[in-house]
Amino acid sequence: DVKVTQSSRYLVKRTGEKVFLECVQDMDHENMFWYRQDPGLGLRLIYFSYDVKMKEKGDIPEGYSVSREKKERFSLILESASTNQTSMYLCASSPRLNIQYFGAGTRLSVL
């Protein structure tokens, strides 16, 4: 079975903090993705990566950056967390041009 693991299920941070969300997949997938999910807005793509050290902006990259130093790990970084970044964050991975598999999600609250 494919396993996509997100480091935290729940996270509470203060405004202005630097926040790291980690995602690890164990299936040697090329592609990895970060989404956020908000009520009424559905899932929106923040960034994705199709290879180590490669990244592409999604629909809402502002306020976020990403890092992919190893194939299995894709990190989402909030440089200076703000209250409007309170959300559910979902990581996914996929083989090239194929099914996406999701992690369990991280509920982030920024106070």
Place this chain on the structure above:
Amino acid sequence: GIQVEQSPPDLILQEGANSTLRCNFSDSVNNLQWFHQNPWGQLINLFYIPSGTKQNGRLSATTVATERYSLLYISSSQTTDSGVYFCAVEGNAGNMLTFGGGTRLMVKP
């Protein structure tokens, strides 16, 4: 970009009933997936179905790519089917999935 619309937005069923969820998309696609998000937030793949028909137990899905829609059928619904069902498509341009707004299903015992 590609637009994805799902209907109905909300659905309440009595246990044992059947239902059909619909996903319309605005352009040709090379990837279409149906997901179920359980009450704890986990998104589970149900089908990868850019065209044709597939069945998995009580669930089946049909995509008519030429008419730009997909249907998800749930038969003999159970309370564990409750949650949100998402359709997501990838257009011909690249690797990004675009999600529909979801159908929130509640199955009552």
